[in-house]
Every structure is written in structure tokens, then in C-alpha cells.
Amino acid sequence: MPGQSAVRKQLATLPSTEQVLSWGRYPQLAPSYVHKPAWNDEVPEILKGAAPGALLPLGLGRSYGDSCLNGGRELIDCRRLNRILGFDESTGVLRCESGVSLADILDVFLPKGWFLPVTPGTSFVTVGGAIANDVHGKNHHCAGTFGDHVRQIALHRSNDGMVICGSEVNPDMLRATIGGLGLTGVIAWADVQLKRVAGPWIDAELVPFHTLHSFLDLSHESDGRFEYTVAWLDCFAGKNPRGIFFRGNHAADRGKPFRLKRGPKLPFALPAWMLNRFTVRAFNTAYYRFNEFKKGPAVVSYQPFFYPLDSIRQWNLLYGRQGFLQYQCVIPEAKLDAFEELLDRIAHSGMGSFLGVLKQFGSAPPAGMLSFPRPGLTIALDFAMRGERTLQLMQSLDEVVQKSGGAIYPAKDARMSPAMFEASFPRWRSFVPYIDPKMSSSFWRRVTGAQD
């Protein structure tokens, strides 16, 4: 009878033929092989057996473009490394494997009065993915990024074995791994600082606005009073967009039972013709009117407040077979004219999307070497993939961002040029020495020209 570890090894090396797509379903770059370790002690063998530049860790594939893809090479699917290893009640520090999802953490710890320190707009991301993209949330202005709350990690490196990184030991490797796009090694586990909350409820408020300046006034005025701020924007409105400003704080416990709602699932990709400038414009108008009607304060559960899209599983199929791209950039606030120009180009293109999200980043120093957030206005917009026309629009938006001294977010990108990457992350070369020689990604090869 083979021993337990031999069986585990056999399972881990079974060929996997499944399709691996990122959230935008564009580009489609099939890996040559997907390793699926169930235990952290299987990872060193995988690293040892790989060629230089052959590997990339994969989380839940919620990155939109190619930063979680490794076309023609291998992926290490980390989703089965999903064990909670310990929790210190007195400090709120959670130790968990890197494949644990933020949804898992909320399921276990919210009933005990603990919440995530920072969360992106979906709970279906892993701790490894949240660290590797140094994700941000609605509280960036007061809490920084996810990486700001990571106290320690253990990293599998192909040449150094398991490396512990924290503020006292290997702090530079920690700074490289936060926002390091999975290139510094495989995160085995992480210590994440959770925060105390009274319960699952949020004191929320919806405020309609009609110009970019009124958005900014609302944002400045709310920053000191509200932990969470973000806005939805009607991207058909041009320079002076209307939108809805969402703000909120954790509420006192209401003593009301709370039931997690899981919504329907989109069963297949919708036909591309269903999404056109008329249907999207109509959606934007209806969404604005609906929320304008609901304006004012309300107590809501954390789910619709933080994760409105998580209630429709596979909503990315809405954009059809060709998939979609998300454009997320940040522009310094002093360059408001550039931001207006960007909105104007989007409105004129007629290709705008349902989900224009606008947020003012705070001034916290970056937690990682390649962290995206920096002071300024960030906007995220989805565009259905319509070939050259879509790519040209994005290229023209890049020109505006580059001129303003802004940056593009790698977690959302599928097509920025090496020059745009250089402009967004001018110090990327100082990150290169921290890359694990066995790691590479389609994104990294595309934006830096690296072969391995």
C-alpha cells in the first residue's frame, strides 16, 4: 500500500486538462499544466522539478487579465491550501494558508466579531491573491491596502526553501511579495490582522451627485467621518458625471439574526448583441434613478454593501464569449483636467460599461514595492471585448493617464504596453532581484519583455 504522502504526490501530479480563465475571460492563454497541491509540503517538489520561469501560483482567478495566467507554462493552483492554522483572540491575528478565501474568513470570524482589515469588491479572492496584488478597498483613505495588515508570511522559494518574512526578518522580501504578482514564490501561509466589529451591519448612506467637483467635495467631507467611501458613476455623462456616493461605518450590533444570501448563477455566456450602447445606457439611467430614490441613511448587511456583485455567480458571462476588459487607473488629484478628459473620451466612445467605480485613494505610503494605490482618483470601468476598437480606446485612455503621471492597475490589465508599465511603475527594476527564478507570468513577459 502506498503511504499517505505517496498518494498525495500521485494526486498532485495527475494531469489537469481544465480550462483556466481569468475573470475577464480575455486573453485566453492555456497553461501547459496545472499542479494542484493539497498540502504545503508538496510545493517544494513542484518547485524543484520545474524549469526556470515555468511556474506561477494561482488563486481564485479573480484578476481580470493575464497577471494570473502563464500561457504555455505551468500554474500552481493554491485553492486546496485552504486551512486556518491559528487565531489569537487577544490580538486578532489570524494565521491561514494562502488558499483560504476572504469569504471563508468572514464565514468563520464575523460571527465571532472579527472583520477583514481591507476587502476588495468581491469576497471570492484568496489571501495569497490579496497579498500578491496588494488589493485595496473602500477604506483605503484610512486603512491603506491589504498588505498593510499582513504581519508575517511564509514563502516557498525554489532556491532558499521556506522563507519567513516579516517586519523583523526579511522585511524586503515581504515588501517585494506584497504586490509582487506571485513572482517572488508561493505564499504558504500568512498572519493577517483582523479588526473587531460589533456585527455584520453597516450604517450606510447613499448620496447622489451631479459633477466631478461635487464628488470630490463629498469625498473630502466624508473621509474623516466614514470608514468606507466609494462612488458609482454613469460613464455616459462625460466630464460632469452623475453618480451615487456610497459611504458607511460598521454599525452597533442589532441583535437581529443574520443569514448569508447566495444568489443565482449565470448559466452561460450571453450573446454579444445584448450588450450595446442602448442597453448599457438604459441600465445606467435605471441604476441611477433606483439609487437616487433610495438616497439617505439605512442600516444594511455587509454583503450588499461590500460585495453587490457576489450575489450573481459567474456574472462575468454577461459580457459574452469574447469576454471583457477592465480599465483601472489612478490619476493625481492635481490633474483633474486629465481625469475630465478621460471621462470625456469614454463617454464619446459610446463603449462605456455598467460599472464605473470611482474612489479617492488616501496618502498612505505603499505597502509593497509594486503596489498600485497612490494618492489620486482611481476609476475602474468594464468594457466588453470588441476587438481592435476596444483596444484602441484603451490605448487612447493610456495616453491621458501617462501624461498625467498616473498608473494602470496590473490586477485588471490585459493589454498595457511596456512603456505604460514603465510609466506606472518606474522602479520595477529594483523588484527584479526578488523574483524567484522558477516564476514568471504572461503579464510579466508582456510588460517587461522577460523570457524566463
Ligand SMILES: Cc1cc2nc3c(=O)[nH]c(=O)nc-3n(C[C@H](O)[C@H](O)[C@H](O)COP(=O)(O)OP(=O)(O)OC[C@H]3O[C@@H](n4cnc5c(N)ncnc54)[C@H](O)[C@@H]3O)c2cc1C
Ligand atoms: C468583482 C471584482 C471586484 C474586485 N474589486 C477589487 C477591488 O475593489 N480592489 C482591488 O484591489 N481588487 C479588486 N479586484 C481584483 C482582485 O481583488 C484581485 O485580482 C485579487 O488578487 C484576486 O485574487 P485571487 O485569489 O483570485 O488571485 P488570482 O487572480 O488567481 O491571482 C492574482 C495574483 O496572485 C498570485 N497568487 C495567487 N495565489 C498566490 C500564492 N499562494 N502565493 C503567491 N502568489 C499568489 C497570482 O500569481 C497572481 O499574480 C476585484 C475583482 C473582481 C472580480
